[in-house]
Amino acid sequence: MVFNPRRHHRTSYRFKGHDYGSPGAYFVTANCINGEHLFGEVVNGEMNLNALGQIVYTQWYRTEAIRPNITLGAFVIMPNHIHGIIIINEKREPSVKSIQLLEPDGSSKKLISTSQTIGAIMRGFMGAVTSEINKFRGTPGDKIWQVNYWDRIIRTEKAYHKISAYILNNPKKWES
Numbered sequence: 001m002v003f004n005p006r007r008h009h010r011t012s013y014r015f016k017g018h019d020y021g022s023p024g025a026y027f028v029t030a031n032c033i034n035g036e037h038l039f040g041e042v043v044n045g046e047m048n049l050n051a052l053g054q055i056v057y058t059q060w061y062r063t064e065a066i067r068p069n070i071t072l073g074a075f076v077i078m079p080n081h082i083h084g085i086i087i088i089n090e091k092r093e094p095s096v097k098s099i100q101l102l103e104p105d106g107s108s109k110k111l112i113s114t115s116q117t118i119g120a121i122m123r124g125f126m127g128a129v130t131s132e133i134n135k136f137r138g139t140p141g142d143k144i145w146q147v148n149y150w151d152r153i154i155r156t157e158k159a160y161h162k163i164s165a166y167i168l169n170n171p172k173k174w175e176s
Contacts, residue, residue: 025073025087025154026118027163030126033143037079038133045172052133053077059128060084063121070121074164076171083167085154086121122149 032038039053049057056077063086064072073085130144154160 023088023090025085025160027085027152027154028122028149029081029083030122030149031146032080033146035080038144039077039079041079042171042174047077047171049077051136055132055136056082056129059125059132063125067121074167076167078170078174083170085164086118118151
């Protein structure tokens with residue numbers, strides 16, 4: 001396929017000049033490819049995760065374990081998307097943090113992250129979810145996510161609480 005800038009150009013909605021690795025809170029959303037309901041279903045206002053949703057859950061919390069400078073806020077997995085808050089606690093010089101991961105077969109591997117920005121964090125999370133789901137389903141190369149994710153800088157404590165409530169109440173507002 002030949003690159004056509006008119007057809008293949010994506011407009012960035014990110015705040016020009018903002019350092020997305022700087023301390024602060026960020027509201028992120030990632031959507032499944034083609035809006036597919038991959039992660040479970042909402043029943044009576046509660047999200048019931050399936051095996052793929054459990055993979056997403058595990059990878060989200062592993063994100064915090066391998067990155068020393070972040071804390072995770074409110075988070076929800078929906079049938080076809082996720083919402084979460086990522087808090088970058090402090091700007092650090094690139095450093096390496098590693099953890100030993102125990103694989104299902106009993107072997108272990110070292111996982112290392114030097115990522116510092118929201119973009120790198122989301123790429124790592126979405127890539128890990130895709131890899132694990134494709135391994136689970138035996139579907140190497142299948143896409144799980146839309147090409148990009150959405151983010152918003154959370155600027156005030158009031159906005160943080162409002163967004164947290166939105167995230168946590170998302171299953172109650174879901175319509176099948």
